[in-house]
Amino acid sequence: xxxxxxxxxxxxxxxxxxxxxxxxxxxxxxxxxxxxxxxxxxxxxxxxxxxxxxxxxxxxxxxxxxxxxxxxxxxxxxxxxxxxxxxxxxxxxxxxxxxxxxxxxxxxxxxxxxxxxxxxxxxxxxxxxxxxxxxxxxxxxxxxxxxxxxxxxxxxxxxxxxxxxxxxxxxxxxxxxxxxxxxxxxxxxxxxxxxxxxxxxxxxxxxxxxxxxxxxxxxxxxxxxxxxxxxxxxxxxxxxxxxxxxxxxxxxxxxxxxxxxxxxxxxxxxxxxxxxxxxxxxxxxxxxxxxxxxxxxxxxxxxxxxxxxxxxxxxxxxxxxxxxxxxxxxxxxxxxxxxxxxxxxx
Numbered sequence: 045x046x047x048x049x050x051x052x053x054x055x056x057x058x059x060x061x062x063x064x065x066x067x068x069x070x071x072x073x074x075x076x077x078x079x080x081x082x083x084x085x086x087x088x089x090x091x092x093x094x095x096x097x098x099x100x101x102x103x104x105x106x107x108x109x110x111x112x113x114x115x116x117x118x119x120x121x122x123x124x125x126x127x128x129x130x131x132x133x134x135x136x137x138x139x140x141x142x143x144x145x146x147x148x149x150x151x152x153x154x155x156x157x158x159x160x161x162x163x164x165x166x167x168x169x170x171x172x173x174x175x176x177x178x179x180x181x182x183x184x185x186x187x188x189x190x191x192x193x194x195x196x197x198x199x200x201x202x203x204x205x206x207x208x209x210x211x212x213x214x215x216x217x218x219x220x221x222x223x224x225x226x227x228x229x230x231x232x233x234x235x236x237x238x239x240x241x242x243x244x245x246x247x248x249x250x251x252x253x254x255x256x257x258x259x260x261x262x263x264x265x266x267x268x269x270x271x272x273x274x275x276x277x278x279x280x281x282x283x284x285x286x287x288x289x290x291x292x293x294x295x296x297x298x299x300x301x302x303x304x305x306x307x308x309x310x311x312x313x314x315x316x317x318x319x320x321x322x323x324x325x326x327x328x329x330x331x332x333x334x335x336x337x338x339x340x341x342x343x344x345x346x347x348x349x350x351x352x353x354x355x356x357x358x359x360x361x362x363x364x365x366x367x368x369x370x371x372x373x374x375x376x377x378x379x380x381x382x383x384x385x386x387x388x389x390x
Contacts (some may be wrong), residue, residue, distance in 0.1 A: 045086065045094060045097060045098055045101070046097070046101050048082060049079070049082055049098060049101040049102055049105060050101070050105065051376075052075070052078055052079065052082060052105075053079075053102075053105035053106070053108070053109065054118070055075065056070050056073045056075050056076065056109065056369060057070050057109055057112070058070075059073045059075075065133065066113075066116060066117060066132065066133060067109075067112055067113040067116045067117065068114075068115075068121045068133045068135050069133045070109055070113065071109060071110065071113055071133075071140065072133060075141060076106075076143065079102040079106070079147060080146075080147070082098060083095060083099050083102060083103065083147070083150060083151055083154065083322045084150075084154065085098075085273070086098040086154075086229060087154050087157075090158060090161070090162065090374040091158065092155040092156075092158040092159045092162075093155075095151060095154045095155045095158060096151060096155050098151070099147055099151025099152075099154075099155075100148075100151070102147050102150075103144050103147045103148055103149075104145065106140075106143060107144060107145055107359070110135070110140050111148070113135060114135065121126065121133075121134055121135050122134065122135050122136075122137065123135065123136055124136070124137075125242060126138065126139065126301075130282075140246055141267045174277065179349070187204070203314070204312060204313075204314055205264060205265045205268065205312070205313055205314075205315055206264060206268075206272065206310070207262050207263060207264040207265035207269075207272050207310065207311075207312075207313050207314060207315075207328075207331070207332065208262070208263040208264060208272045208273045208275070208308060208309070208310040208356065209260070209261075209262055209263075209265075209308070209309050209310070209313065209328065209330075209332045209335075209336040210244075210249065210259075210260075210261045210276055210278035210279065210280065210306060210307070210308050210336060211258065211259070211260055211261075211306065211307040211308075211336040211337045211339070212240060212258065212259040212261070212283070212304055212306050212340070213257060213259075213261075213304070213305045213306075213340050214233075214236055214256045214257035214258075214276075214302050214303075214304055214305075214306070214312060215302050215303040215304065215305050216300070216302040216303065217256070217257040217302055220232060220300040220302055223300065232299075232300065233304075235290070236257070236302075236304075237259070239286055239287070239290055240259060240283060240286075240304070241259075243279055243282045243283055243286060244259075244279055244283075245260050246263075246279075246282075247263070247275045247276070247278050247279035247282065248263055248269055248272075248275045249261045249262065249263050249275070249276070249279055250262050250265065250266040250267075252265075252327065252328050260328070260333070260336075261279075262313070262315070262328055263275045263276040263279070263344070265313055265315045265328055266315060270363070271363040271364055272310070272363075273310050273356055273359040273360035273362050273363055273365070274360040274361075274363035274364045274365035276308055276310075276356075276360070277308070277352070277357070277360045277365045277366075277367060277389070278365065280306055280308065280350055280389050280390070281367055283304065283306070284349070284350075284389075284390045287303065287304050290302035291303065303349065303351070304349065305340050305343045305349055306337045306340060306343075306349065306350035306351070306389055306390075307335075307337060307338065307339030307340030307341070307343070307350070307351055307352070308336060308339065308350065308351070308352035308353075308356060308389065309331075309332040309333075309335035309339060309352065309353055309356060310332055310352075310353070310355070310356040310359060311330060311331060311332040311335075312330055312331075312332070313328050313329065313330030313332050313333060313363050314328070314329045314330055315327075315328055334379075335353070335377075335380070336380050338378060338380060339351040339352065339353075339375055339386070340379065341378065342375075342377045342378065342386075345378075346372065346375070346386070346388065348388045348389070348390065349389065349390035350388070350389030350390045351386050351387070351389060352369075352386065352387050352389055353384055353385065353386060353387070354373075354384075354385035354386065354387055355385075356375060356387070357369055357371075357387035369387040369388055369389060370387065370388040371385060371386070371387055371388075372385070372386045372387075372388065373385045373386075
């Protein structure tokens with residue numbers, strides 16, 4: 045870097061030799077502008093130190109040219125008339141000071157800009173890493189909301205959404221837990237969750253929380269989705285297919301192969317933050333959340349794998365869902381005051 049700048053200054057110095065003029069003739073060279081180009085090129089390294097080094101070298105080189113021109117002049121090369129300095133090879137200290145100052149100011153601005161850009165880049169990388177870390181504990185969309193929120197995250201913040209709520213539960217988990225060793229039980233849960241989560245996310249679902257062997261997921265709650273009910277039913281259909289293959293593989297291996305039950309409801313829910321102080325939690329609140337859990341339990345009464353309300357099923361059909369489900373009318377669901385028309389999901 046120093047050698048490049050020294051070479052350019054040397055070329056400028058050689059001008060007075062090439063044209064057989066006094067040394068101060070070199071100070072009139074238009075190649076002075078190339079010093080700024082070399083300084084700017086150092087910015088491509090994205091390192092302020094190199095820009096500073098290049099700028100200081102350029103300033104030192106120009107001062108060296110100025111010193112040589114003054115020292116080697118046969119007479120007095122200095123003029124205090126700016127016009128005279130422009131029309132002759134005489135040296136005006138003010139003009140030369142401006143040149144050196146311009147070199148130093150451009151160097152300082154570039155170095156400051158690079159330093160600021162590096163801090164912004166580090167901040168952006170740290171934020172993305174924070175999203176990745178939070179995604180281990182929160183749904184990715186929730187983690188992104190937390191880290192990109194312009195306002196302070198605090199309890200009491202909430203948004204009203206039209207959404208579908210899906211409650212999934214592993215059937216026979218209690219019996220399996222009694223027979224399996226702790227590591228085998230955790231492996232079973234890991235397989236189960238690893239099977240269902242990609243399906244839910246592929247259909248636009250967000251994981252609200254894990255409750256042992258239960259999973260509470262939402263569609264259209266974290267981010268609005270005009271087809272939330274249809275997406276939820278498509279996710280359930282895909283889950284049945286995947287769970288069928290998974291159970292067959294485990295049965296073939298002589299391992300416990302529990303089934304999965306589902307309850308799906310839709311309606312207005314509040315997606316927001318609850319808690320106090322430094323212990324906060326994003327959650328879903330609304331009748332649809334409670335109804336989804338009750339419908340999952342009601343599967344035992346209906347001898348079904350999954351249930352939703354007729355209203356949710358018809359809404360899904362209106363949103364583009366093409367599947368056909370059995371309807372059962374006027375069913376009494378525990379904890380619900382009025383009879384419900386239900387659609388059997390499987």
